[in-house]
Amino acid sequence: MKSLLVTIVSLLALSCGSIATSAxxxxxxxxxxxxGNVVFTDKPIPGSKPITVKTDVNVxxxxxxxxxxxxxxDSSEEDDDEKKFKYEVLxxxxxxxxxxxxxxxxxxxxxxxxxxxxxxxxxxxxxxxGNNVGQAQKIPYFNLTEVERGTHQxxxxxxxxxxxxxxxxxxxxxxxxxxxSRLNQxxxxxx
Numbered sequence: 001m002k003s004l005l006v007t008i009v010s011l012l013a014l015s016c017g018s019i020a021t022s023a024x025x026x027x028x029x030x031x032x033x034x035x036g037n038v039v040f041t042d043k044p045i046p047g048s049k050p051i052t053v054k055t056d057v058n059v060x061x062x063x064x065x066x067x068x069x070x071x072x073x074d075s076s077e078e079d080d081d082e083k084k085f086k087y088e089v090l091x092x093x094x095x096x097x098x099x100x101x102x103x104x105x106x107x108x109x110x111x112x113x114x115x116x117x118x119x120x121x122x123x124x125x126x127x128x129x130g131n132n133v134g135q136a137q138k139i140p141y142f143n144l145t146e147v148e149r150g151t152h153q154x155x156x157x158x159x160x161x162x163x164x165x166x167x168x169x170x171x172x173x174x175x176x177x178x179x180x181s182r183l184n185q186x187x188x189x190x191x
Contacts, residue, residue, distance in 0.1 A: 026053050089115035090170045092154050097173040104180050106147045112140035112156040112170070121162055127155045136161075149179035 029048035031039045041048065093113040095101050101108055112124050123136035129152055133144060136159045155172040159165070 027051070028053050085119070085167075087114055087116065087158060087168055089113050090156060090158060090168050092156055092170055092173045095154075095173070095175040098175070100176040100178050102178045103147060106145060106177075106179065108144040108147050108175070108177065110142040110144060110154060112142070114140050114158070118158070121160060122167060123159050123161055125157045125159050125166075127153075127157065129153050147177045149177050149181075151176050 026042075028051045029041050029044050030051050031041075031045055031048035033039055039045075039048075044050070091113045092110065094109060094111040110126060112126070114124065118124065118138060118140075123138055124140050125136040126133045126142050128144065128147075133142065140156075151174055153172050153174055156170040158167040158169075160167050
């Protein structure tokens with residue numbers, strides 16, 4: 001009885017060992033066809049040779065993702081980056097400084113140069129003679145109306161949409177609105 005038990009335990013140990021070995025090895029078949037191409041398959045085909053492949057050595061660890069969940073300190077670093085950000089160019093492009101502009105109808109087109117493009121949470125606010133002109137907007141083109149004749153000052157500012165704070169200001173420029181005098185209207189009629 002004792003020898004029968006030893007035999008059964010030995011057979012179980014051998015079968016478990018072969019199962020463990022078979023889990024770490026796989027038999028593949030290799031054949032070279034008439035054109036010299038190597039063909040691998042998991043089923044035997046005529047003219048193929050069996051190859052034992054160890055499956056436990058082909059383990060590739062995947063790289064960990066570079067993404068790191070934001071923490072409170074990360075968001076404060078982003079806020080610091082936002083505060084340190086400065087536009088390379090912020091200037092009144094049109095009209096030029098000290099330019100005279102014929103505007104008998106009182107309309108002046110203003111173009112603000114901004115480089116790089118506005119950030120999503122920023123807008124451009126234009127000031128004429130120190131007063132805001134309309135609302136801050138996402139496009140750097142403004143059409144001023146009812147501008148009176150004379151010399152005026154223009155300045156552009158980048159506004160943070162969330163806080164309403166001024167992020168950056170351009171240098172102020174002067175331009176001269178040239179509007180025909182109403183006193184001279186009689187002269188035109190006589191000509």
